[in-house]
Amino acid sequence: MDYATLLQVLDSSIRLATPLLLACLAGLYSERAGVFDIGLEGKMLIAAMTSASVAAIYGSVWLGLVAGVLASMAFALIHGVASITFRGNQLISGVALNFVAAGITVLIAQHLFGQGGRTPSLEGAARFLPIDLPLAGAFASVPVVGTLYAEVISGHSLLVYAAALLVPLTAFVLYRTRYGLRLRAVGENPASVDTAGVSVRNLRYSAVLITGVLCGLAGVYLACALQAGFGRDMTAGRGYIALAALIFAKWRPWHALWACLLFGFFQALALRPDVVETVTFMKVPVPFLDALPYMLTVIVLAGLVGKAIPPRAGGEPYVKER
Amino acid sequence: MTLMKHLLGAGATLALMAGAAFADPAVIFDMGGKFDKSFNEAAYNGAEKWKAETGTAYKEFEIKDNAQREQVLRQFAEEGVNPVVMVGFMWGDVLGKIAPEYPDTKFAIIDMVVDAPNVKSVVFNEHEGSYLVGMMAALASKTGTVGFVGGMDIPLIRKFGCGYAQGAKAVNPDIKFISNMTGTTPEAWNDPVKGAELTKAQKAQGADVVFAAAGGTGMGVLQAAKDEGILSIGVDSNQNYIQPGSVLTSMLKRVDNAVYEALKEGENLTPGINVMGLANDGVGYAMDEHNAALVTPEMQATVDEAAAKIKSGEVVVHDYMADNTCPAAEF
Numbered sequence: 001m002d003y004a005t006l007l008q009v010l011d012s013s014i015r016l017a018t019p020l021l022l023a024c025l026a027g028l029y030s031e032r033a034g035v036f037d038i039g040l041e042g043k044m045l046i047a048a049m050t051s052a053s054v055a056a057i058y059g060s061v062w063l064g065l066v067a068g069v070l071a072s073m074a075f076a077l078i079h080g081v082a083s084i085t086f087r088g089n090q091l092i093s094g095v096a097l098n099f100v101a102a103g104i105t106v107l108i109a110q111h112l113f114g115q116g117g118r119t120p121s122l123e124g125a126a127r128f129l130p131i132d133l134p135l136a137g138a139f140a141s142v143p144v145v146g147t148l149y150a151e152v153i154s155g156h157s158l159l160v161y162a163a164a165l166l167v168p169l170t171a172f173v174l175y176r177t178r179y180g181l182r183l184r185a186v187g188e189n190p191a192s193v194d195t196a197g198v199s200v201r202n203l204r205y206s207a208v209l210i211t212g213v214l215c216g217l218a219g220v221y222l223a224c225a226l227q228a229g230f231g232r233d234m235t236a237g238r239g240y241i242a243l244a245a246l247i248f249a250k251w252r253p254w255h256a257l258w259a260c261l262l263f264g265f266f267q268a269l270a271l272r273p274d275v276v277e278t279v280t281f282m283k284v285p286v287p288f289l290d291a292l293p294y295m296l297t298v299i300v301l302a303g304l305v306g307k308a309i310p311p312r313a314g315g316e317p318y319v320k321e322r
Numbered sequence: 323m324t325l326m327k328h329l330l331g332a333g334a335t336l337a338l339m340a341g342a343a344f345a346d347p348a349v350i351f352d353m354g355g356k357f358d359k360s361f362n363e364a365a366y367n368g369a370e371k372w373k374a375e376t377g378t379a380y381k382e383f384e385i386k387d388n389a390q391r392e393q394v395l396r397q398f399a400e401e402g403v404n405p406v407v408m409v410g411f412m413w414g415d416v417l418g419k420i421a422p423e424y425p426d427t428k429f430a431i432i433d434m435v436v437d438a439p440n441v442k443s444v445v446f447n448e449h450e451g452s453y454l455v456g457m458m459a460a461l462a463s464k465t466g467t468v469g470f471v472g473g474m475d476i477p478l479i480r481k482f483g484c485g486y487a488q489g490a491k492a493v494n495p496d497i498k499f500i501s502n503m504t505g506t507t508p509e510a511w512n513d514p515v516k517g518a519e520l521t522k523a524q525k526a527q528g529a530d531v532v533f534a535a536a537g538g539t540g541m542g543v544l545q546a547a548k549d550e551g552i553l554s555i556g557v558d559s560n561q562n563y564i565q566p567g568s569v570l571t572s573m574l575k576r577v578d579n580a581v582y583e584a585l586k587e588g589e590n591l592t593p594g595i596n597v598m599g600l601a602n603d604g605v606g607y608a609m610d611e612h613n614a615a616l617v618t619p620e621m622q623a624t625v626d627e628a629a630a631k632i633k634s635g636e637v638v639v640h641d642y643m644a645d646n647t648c649p650a651a652e653f
Contacts, residue, residue, distance in 0.1 A: 008526040012519055019515075106355075116357030118538075121545065121564070227514050228545050231538045232355075236513040271502065271516075271523040287506050 003144070005275060007151040009268045014152065015226060017264025018160045019044070019218045019235075023242035024249070024256045025163075025170055026214030032174065032251060033207030034187035034313040035083055038094030039075065040215055041239025042101030047072040047219025049105035052119040052230035053112055055126040061224050064126070068223070069216030075101065076212025084204045087317030098239075106232045119223075119230040128157035128225035157225035159217060166214070170253040183207055187311035190318040200318045218242075244297040250308050263293040347585050348381035348403045350394060352410030354511075354537060356384055360558040361537075361577060365409040365432065368578030372585040380585065391416040399424040405442075405591045407584045409433065409577060411478065417441065428591040430584040432577060433478075435595055442587075444580045444596045448478070449485030450632055451573045451605030452533070453639045454625050455555050456489025458571050458607060459531040460497050461621045462553055467498040469529035471520050471543050473536035474510040475503035477643050480653050482535040482557070482573070484642040487651035492628070492637075499651050500524050504539050514542025521546035521554075531555065531570060544569060553616065560608040570616050572608040579603065601633045 023040045030037040051068025055061050075097055082093040106117030113119055136154035139146035174180040182203055186193045190200045222238075223230045245263050249255035269276055270289035277283055300308050349369045356366040369380055381403060383394050395416060398406050405428035408417065414434040421429055421438040428440050435443040459468040468490050472479040487499045502520045504510035517539035521532050532547055533555040534540035540557060541564070547554035548568040556562065556572030563569075580598060584591060598604020607625065609617065631637040642648050 005526070008523070012523060016515075016519060110357065114357065116355050116359055116363070118359070118541070222515060227518065227542060229541075231512060231514050231541055233509070233512040234514055234538075236509045236516065267516075268519070268523075271520050272527075273502075274500075274527070286503065290505065 003147070005272075007147060009265070009272060009275065010148075010152045011155075012268035012271060013261065013265040014156060014160060015264075016267045017260045018156075018163050019222050019226075019238050020242045020245055020263055021163050021257060021260040022159075022166070022214050022218035022221065023239055024245045024260050025166055025253065026211040026218065027243055027246045028170065028249075028251060028253060028256060029183070029207045029214070030211040031246065031314055032187045032311055033183050033204050034190060034311055034316065034318070035080070035204055035208055036090045036094070036315045037079065037208070037211055038091055038243065039079055039097040039101075039239075040211075040218075040242055041235050041237070042094075042098035043072040043075045043212060043215035044219035044222065044235045044239055045098075045101040045105050045233070046075055047216040048223035048234060049109055049119070049219075049230045051216075051220040052122065052223040053109060055122050055224055056113070056120045056229070059124075059126050061122070061126050061128055064224055065217075065220050068220040069213055072216030072219060073209055073212035076208050076215070080205050080208040083317060084201055084208070087319065090315055090317075102233060105230070109230060109232075117232045122224060122228040126224070127228050128159060128221075130155045130157055157221070159221040159225055162217065163221075164257075167253050167257045174253060179206075184311075187313055190313050191321070194318070194320060200320075204318075215239075241293055244293055247308055247310075248293075248297050248300050250300075250306070251311065262296075266290075266292045346379065346381055346403055347588065348383070348398045348406050349581060349585075350398075350406065350408040350413075351382070351384045352408075352412055353385060353387075354410075356382070358537070359561065359564070360540075361575070362409060364559045364575070364577035365407075365581045368581030369407075369585060371578065372582050388412070392420065395420045399427045402427075404428055404589050405430055405584060405587075407432070407581055409581070428589060428593070430580075430591060432580050432584075439593055442584060442591050442593050442596060444584070444598060446575050446577075446580075446604050447597060447599030447639075447641070448482050448573075448575060448605060449488075449639045449641050450600045451575065451607065452482045452485030452535075453489035453492070453632070454600075454607050454629055455533060455571055455573045456486035456491075457493050457625050457628055458489075458617070458621060459486070459533060459553075459555060460490040460493035461624060462570055462616065463494075463497070463529075463531050465528045465530045466494065466496065467500065467528035467530065469521070469524035469527075469532040470499070470501040471517055471524070471532060471534045471536055471539070472501070472503040473505075473539050474508060475506050475653075477646060479503070479535055480646075480648065481642040482533075483653065484648035484651060485639055486533050487648065488639055489628075491650050493624070498528065500527055500529050501651060501653060503653075504536055511537035511539060513539050514545070517542030518546035518549075521552075522550060525550050525552055533557070533573070535573075556608070560610065562608055562610050562612040566612040567615065569613060571613055574606045574608050576604050576606070599632075600629055 047068035050071035051064035054067035055064030082088040083090040133154040136150045140150035245259040249259040351362045354362045407430040409432045411434040430442040531553045534543035548565040553570040561572045
């Protein structure tokens with residue numbers, strides 16, 4: 001494998017890892033606050049459809065971004081009401097929202113555009129275009145490091161860089177702020193937070209809404225940056241892979257970044273069976289590469305690489321003692 | 323008394339329904355939905371053409387999950403709908419079970435063979451149409467590399483890929499052929515993001531024409547080909563207009579003709595296997611104003627010449643599904 005091929009695979013990895021990373025960080029907030037969210041997939045889907053529709057109608061990707069994030073937040077709020085206020089089963093609420101999203105996205109898109117649940121192709125200002133980082137052109141001639149910068153790091157859409165910045169931001173919020181401390185506490189032992197006079201309900205709602213925002217960004221990235229429009233079920237299970245990455249990362253932000261990059265790298269490798277063959281000197285079946293992220297997650301869950309301990313109060317609605 | 327009333331009521335309803343449904347045909351679409359810009363939409367267009375010509379209405383149904391298949395077939399058969407036309411290979415198993423139970427109803431299934439005395443099975447020689455677009459791809463390629471992106475890895479999709487590879491090699495025996503399947507689950511039909519990444523990966527390997535036989539995933543292939551400035555080839559319906567100036571041509575599968583013929587035959591539907599190939603205009607390639615600038619008259623002449631040879635039997639395109647092997651490519 002030559003260096004140019006490696007760069008191409010890494011470039012593809014970053015594009016594929018970004019929606020996973022956004023969804024994974026989204027899940028991190030919610031689950032750290034003690035609300036399991038299996039509905040990442042559904043929120044991404046509704047955001048993808050809404051953003052693509054609004055961008056197609058008004059010709060502005062920024063309006064699309066706002067609409068997509070709001071739609072995802074609305075779904076997050078429903079999940080919050082069901083699982084925080086009404087103390088329903090969080091898994092069931094999440095699964096239900098996934099089903100609702102799968103159906104309603106096609107229904108609305110079909111009603112708006114009559115193209116079989118697809119939105120029209122987005123062009124120009126209705127889409128996030130790749131941006132060249134400063135000096136990418138100048139560095140392109142520098143061997144190794146320069147080409148890496150020009151080919152892999154530069155030339156992605158704005159949301160990729162936003163996702164990368166969200167990792168240190170999340171780490172800071174989670175470990176260095178009062179809000180982060182309370183958020184982690186409410187996922188481990190909500191009673192202690194309550195005793196301290198902080199509202200468990202408000203904390204959890206805020207976490208669920210942040211999840212909505214980040215899932216929205218993931219959906220917008222899929223529909224308006226990677227693709228130029230929405231197609232039915234276009235998330236294709238990425239919300240579940242993000243959940244797997246979250247477990248793999250043991251609910252920690254920096255690890256989430258590495259986990260998503262690794263999973264993205266596997267997905268990119270699965271696109272290039274020829275590369276895998278030249279590197280390993282044997283024919284590796286593509287489905288094996290597709291299954292690798294899940295297998296790694298199972299290995300982590302089985303406790304072979306340290307222990308994956310979820311937030312202790314995860315999945316349990318908090319009932320205030322009377 | 324009440325029982326009698328119920329029975330009478332039921333009898334009257336049945337009679338009414340039978341009267342209303344007399345000779346009403348039905349078309350049932352598969353899960354892609356009738357506006358999928360591809361396979362199902364072609365079926366819909368065929369039915370609409372028949373409706374416009376005869377002025378007769380037809381019943382229709384779009385299924386949403388597999389559990390509905392048996393239910394909807396039974397319901398139409400009980401209502402006295404005749405014939406019942408269904409599109410998609412997924413109907414095969416259910417129809418095999420239902421058809422013998424309603425010997426007086428005629429069924430037509432497209433893309434699958436069901437062996438029953440009241441079933442007309444229409445299958446297509448996709449490998450012949452793919453061969454033609456493969457030739458077109460090889461003629462248009464400047465890099466000497468052509469790509470194929472399949473949807474779910476099933477024999478039918480390999481049949482497309484195999485015909486395509488044979489066509490490309492017929493033009494240029496040294497051509498490099500790259501093939502990728504999107505996945506092994508039904509999700510592979512609706513993953514435009516992965517389709518786009520596969521296209522970019524194939525471009526990185528030198529491909530400058532990519533044929534997508536991948537349902538909704540193909541939308542991502544067409545989009546990425548346009549973004550990357552290479553050519554793509556559409557499938558099933560004429561998809562040239564989706565990215566004008568970037569889609570070289572589309573491999574046509576005349577599902578519309580098959581549905582139209584089935585409806586036209588009506589209750590006198592001839593049972594048996596009906597193979598639609600190049601010879602009876604069942605498959606072909608699409609030319610229109612959107613790709614006129616991409617296809618030179620010489621290219622078209624070369625492809626048409628090959629089409630004539632296939633029709634006359636002088637050239638035989640290998641069918642992957644006949645023996646699950648492909649002489650021109652490895653999957």
